[in-house]
Amino acid sequence: MQVSLSPPDHIPPPNYVVLAYYLPLKKEAGAYETFALLQKGLRKTFVDLPWLNGKVYRMPSDAPGYRPGQLEIRYSPVDPEGEGDLHQLGFSEPNTELTYADLEEAGFPVDAFTDDELFWAPFWADLDAGADVLAAQATFIPGACILTMSTCHSASDGTGMVAILKRWASHCVEGVDRPDPPAAADSDRTVLDRIWEREWNRRPASEIVPAAWHMVGLQPPSEKKATAENANIAPSTPPPAPIQVPQGQHQISSTFYVTVENFKALQEECGPEVSGNDAICALIWRSVLKARTTARRPTASLDAIVSELVLTVDGRPEFSPDLPPGYLGNLVLGSVPTASLASLAGPDDGTRLSVAAVARLIRDKSRTIHHDNIMDAYAVLRGVEDYGMITLPFTSVEGSSMLITSLMMMPVDEVCFGGNSLFENGGHVAACRPLMGGFNRLFRIALVLPRKRRDGVEFCVSLYEDEMELLLDDQEFGLFASQV
Incomplete structure (x- = not known):
């Protein structure tokens, strides 16, 4: 069977964004017994959502509806009574002295294992x-199962991925009825088109605001024209040289924690007009760019260098009231606030923006992600001739841009594998950490992690070693965040 992916499915790059979920096990729980339960639950999940058993391909050029870059899912329904393990879920029991207690005491460091040790699929699909729609691995260490799971980003976004994980977990709970079957509309890749046909105002492209283009990774015609015109004019001064990175080195990742008290203080400092997520992202953007700029010492004036921040935003709440609440395809959009490096990382002479001012800048840009603009963005995305034209400014380790993906509101607390004879902690996830190896080779990124109820906020940042040292020495940053 074949399913053509929707226009928004082509916004994110085709990679696997992998989260590791730490599931403490009871002393009597065996690795193979636990793995068998996970396999059984996954098979039931594939029965509920047959396309999860498929793979993402480029659409053949002779297929109906083809355009360059168009992707599709090809799948066969899984046999509910089938035997044998599903290949999508790998098994590993490494020879390691690390125990769950060790990792818990150390704050579940992101570099305790390499990506390859915890996840069998490559970073790029x-x-x-x-590319398998779903890939996962159960890694067993003394005291725990580290379950990694991801969907190919072209097939589903983070919101969809956690919904799929919740369903998988619910199928592993022993002694309870199976969860309600999913609504067919949750997997319908044509539902966005139908809603858009009804609700778009049919605005000409010339009247669509730049923010609508930017949120789907496209350049508006006005910017294309300016770029072409500037290319024909010899500049009076050369453009700023790109900020270089140290050759032969690799970014390292570290997790930081903002306590409940510090999070409240940060929100109070930023003011009531911004969200808690705005405040956290402002703290990260300002502090990280300050460390990067200080370490790299760009030769150009900081006023001449613009930093673009790509913030991933779930477009579901603003798309339409008629959107199925459990929609599993992509609706991740980009909010792209910009600021000069001088305002983010310049000397503290009164011109550098406060964290509160940066948070307001982020909030102002986020306000452009509303229903009308999303409908316009869908229109330009739907009309693009080649999905390969979609580009996002964070996709480089050089320069001054970065990506922040906030998973703060993702309901990982609701994921439960059951308080059975195998899992401790009632079958709930004890900790969640991203796999950063693939990102660290290619991107400048920070991830805000899912927040537990009545707890503080954790986030993971990747920097080069000298940059990380500067971040750790930043007293303003340290007022709110501490390294785990």
Whole structure:
């Protein structure tokens, strides 16, 4: 069977964004017994959502509806009574002295294992050979199962991925009825088109605001024209040289924690007109760019260098009231606030923006992600001739841009594998950490992690070693965040 992916499915790059979920086990729980339960639950999940058993491919050029870059899912329904393990869920029991207690005491460091040790699929999906829609691995260490799971980003976004994980977990709970079957509309890749046809105002492209283009990774015609005109004019001064990174080095990742008290203080400092997420992202953007700028010492004037921040935003709440609440395809959009490096990382002479001012800048840009603009963005995305034209400014380790993906509101607390004979902690996730190896080779990124109820906020930042040292020495940053 074949399903053509929707226009928003082509916004994110085709990679696997992998989260590791730490599930403490009871002393009597065996690795193979636990793995068998996870396999059984996954098979039931594939029965509920058959396309999860498929692979993402490039659409053949002779297929109906083809355009360059168009992707599709090809799948076969899984046999509910089938035997044998599903290949999408790998098994690992490494020879390690690390125990769950060790990792818990150390704050579940993101570099305790390499990505390859915890996840079998590559970072970049191979769309020519076919990329599994879902890939997962159960790694067993003394005292715990580290379950990693991801969907190919072209098939589903973070909101969809956690919904799929919740369903998988619910199928592992022993002694209870199976969860309600999913609504067919949750997997319907045509539902966005139908809603858009009804609700778009049919505005000409020339009247669509730049923010609508930017949120789907496209350049508006006005900017294309300006770029072309500038290319024909010899500049009076050369453009700023790109900020270089140290050759032969790799970014390292570290997790930081903002206590409940510090999070409240940060919100109070930023004011009631911004959200808690705005405040956290402002703290990260300002502090990280300050460390990067100080370490790299750009030769150009900081006023001449613009930093673009790509903030991923779930478009579901603003898309339409008629959108199925459990929609599993992509609706992740980009909010792209900008600021000069001088205002973020310049000397503290009164011109550098406060964290509160940066948070307001982020909030002002986020206000452009509303229903009308999303409908316009869908229109330009739907009309693009080649999905390969979609570009996002964070996709480089050089320069002054970065990506912040906030998972703060993702309901990982609701994921429960059951308080059975295998899992401690009532079957709930004890900790969640991203796999950062693939990102660290290619991107400048920070991830705000899912927040537990009545707890503070954790986030993970990647920097080069000298930059990380500067961040740790930043007294303003340290007022709110501490390294885990």
